[in-house]
Amino acid sequence: MHCVIPPADAPIISLTLIGTGEPRLRMEKRLSCAAAGLGIRLDLTICKEADSIPFSQTPAVLYENKVIFNGLPRTEAIAAWLKSLL
Numbered sequence: 001m002h003c004v005i006p007p008a009d010a011p012i013i014s015l016t017l018i019g020t021g022e023p024r025l026r027m028e029k030r031l032s033c034a035a036a037g038l039g040i041r042l043d044l045t046i047c048k049e050a051d052s053i054p055f056s057q058t059p060a061v062l063y064e065n066k067v068i069f070n071g072l073p074r075t076e077a078i079a080a081w082l083k084s085l086l
Contacts, residue, residue: 003033006041013085014043015068019059024048026072027059034079038086 013035017028028044035042060070068081 016045016062
């Protein structure tokens with residue numbers, strides 16, 4: 001899956017990404033690439049204050065305040081989930 005820039009009129013999905021360091025950066029890249037490959041734009045809120053949030057494994061991705069992913073899933077798994085929202 002290649003990262004491309006989605007068109008300006010692409011659907012937008014709002015997510016929250018919780019985590020720090022290299023794992024958060026890797027998850028951010030995977031989310032961006034998965035979304036772009038489907039022609040989706042992300043409204044991504046990044047929370048680096050993982051200490052105040054009760055997650056055992058970060059990075060964590062939330063959609064509508066529900067944990068969708070934690071850890072580092074494959075980009076293909078993220079794309080499949082995003083596609084299910086369309």
